[in-house]
Amino acid sequence: GNSVTQMEGPVTLSEEAFLTINCTYTATGYPSLFWYVQYPGEGLQLLLKATKADDKGSNKGFEATYRKETTSFHLEKGSVQVSDSAVYFCALKGAGGTSYGKLTFGQGTILTVHP
Amino acid sequence: DVKVTQSSRYLVKRTGEKVFLECVQDMDHENMFWYRQDPGLGLRLIYFSYDVKMKEKGDIPEGYSVSREKKERFSLILESASTNQTSMYLCASSSRGTGLREQYFGPGTRLTVT
Numbered sequence: 134g135n136s137v138t139q140m141e142g143p144v145t146l147s148e149e150a151f152l153t154i155n156c157t158y159t160a161t162g163y164p165s166l167f168w169y170v171q172y173p174g175e176g177l178q179l180l181l182k183a184t185k186a187d188d189k190g191s192n193k194g195f196e197a198t199y200r201k202e203t204t205s206f207h208l209e210k211g212s213v214q215v216s217d218s219a220v221y222f223c224a225l226k227g228a229g230g231t232s233y234g235k236l237t238f239g240q241g242t243i244l245t246v247h248p
Numbered sequence: 249d250v251k252v253t254q255s256s257r258y259l260v261k262r263t264g265e266k267v268f269l270e271c272v273q274d275m276d277h278e279n280m281f282w283y284r285q286d287p288g289l290g291l292r293l294i295y296f297s298y299d300v301k302m303k304e305k306g307d308i309p310e311g312y313s314v315s316r317e318k319k320e321r322f323s324l325i326l327e328s329a330s331t332n333q334t335s336m337y338l339c340a341s342s343s344r345g346t347g348l349r350e351q352y353f354g355p356g357t358r359l360t361v362t
Contacts, residue, residue: 137290139290169353174355175355175356176252176338176340176353176354176355176356177291177338177340177351177353178353179350179351182350222290222291226349234279234342234344234349234351235281235293235296235306236291236293236351238283238290238291238292239290240288240289240290241285241287241288241290241291
């Protein structure tokens with residue numbers, strides 16, 4: 134079955150530091166890949182997405198590249214802000230037309246950014 | 249603006265009680281989902297529905313049931329609440345069509361069973 138593995142957290146950074154959160158996956162075919170973010174007290178919001186190999190998703194200064202050869206979708210940001218403090222989830226949607234849009238999530242990574 | 253709402257943000261129930269969690273979406277989405285979120289485990293799918301009165305088990309359906317009588321509303325039912333069902337419950341919805349069919353999430357219900 135499909136699975137997603139994220140780097141263990143929590144991650145604590147100073148403002149303006151570089152961020153990487155690792156995500157690797159196991160799936161057959163060509164899944165779609167997502168990063169969701171959950172700010173304190175809120176539900177999840179889609180941060181970025183990629184549908185095929187070598188696609189780069191980007192939003193709000195965050196980027197992730199779909200790497201088929203390494204089955205990875207690592208999240209990066211060049212300069213984090215205090216407002217980026219949140220929980221980040223990597224997720225995949227399996228290939229094929231009968232999945233009804235089901236997502237498989239990683240365990241989440243807590244990011245705390247200090248001034 | 250798309251919206252998924254959940255009936256309660258916080259809920260405290262006693263062991264053995266029947267618990268109803270309600271979710272409503274205003275986007276005319278066909279698909280709706282219930283997840284539970286636990287630290288270190290991420291989100292795990294309990295049940296989902298791809299149409300009115302249709303439902304499918306997710307990865308952890310034991311101890312739960314669901315109801316979808318109207319397209320916009322998807323209810324999660326804990327038939328007899330237990331302490332190991334203390335968790336954050338998240339509802340989501342998505343459209344059926346082609347393409348990525350992004351899931352939109354509600355704010356969550358934090359349920360405590362004592």
